Amino acid sequence: DIQMTQSPSTLSASIGDRVTITCRASQSISSWLAWYQQKPGKAPKVLIYKASSLESGVPSRFSGSGSGTEFTLTISSLQPDDFATYYCQQYKTYWTFGQGTRVEIK
């Protein structure tokens, strides 16, 4: 099974900060990686698919990069609506999620 490791598990940041979350796969997944945002009581929402493609309707401050085993989600300027939990997910072989990164207010 492919394992996904996210870091950090919690991130404290201020409005306007540039935020970076990292995800590592236990084996190469090419670009078959998605990033999700989840708010309390809600289903996860896809932000990025195929490592760097922005889902329709998602603000351009979100971006994804990487391939193979190392991936990054960047929020260029953190906004109040962005405080949430973020998950990476590989879909090269079925699905596996990272353990999540909680972005909280500093």
Add this chain to the structure above:
Amino acid sequence: VQVQQWGAGLLKPSETLSLTCAVYGGAFSGYYWSWIRQPPGKGLEWIGEIDHSGSANYNSSLESRVIISADRSKNQFSLRLNSVTAADTAVYYCATYSGTLQYSYWGQGTLVTVSS
């Protein structure tokens, strides 16, 4: 597109969890259908999927207890998880999606609690 899911929310240990998901408002030929769960306060766990040919694949940690089936004529698919324990307490989500994940739609989630 609307994704609606339903099923029993309270089970006793050893019973069978049964949930159904229906997709309305679009044509989903070629799409995949998955079930995902999230224990309270924890992360997401993929349970399994069924593809457009009816072939199902499961998380290796659950495959001895899981069956996912689909009725494409009704745009519905179902999850059955037998011999539940308290460890199966979670919010269960269904999702339908294209292979690239460019298009994906999730249900609202169903809290299933296993308690004696």
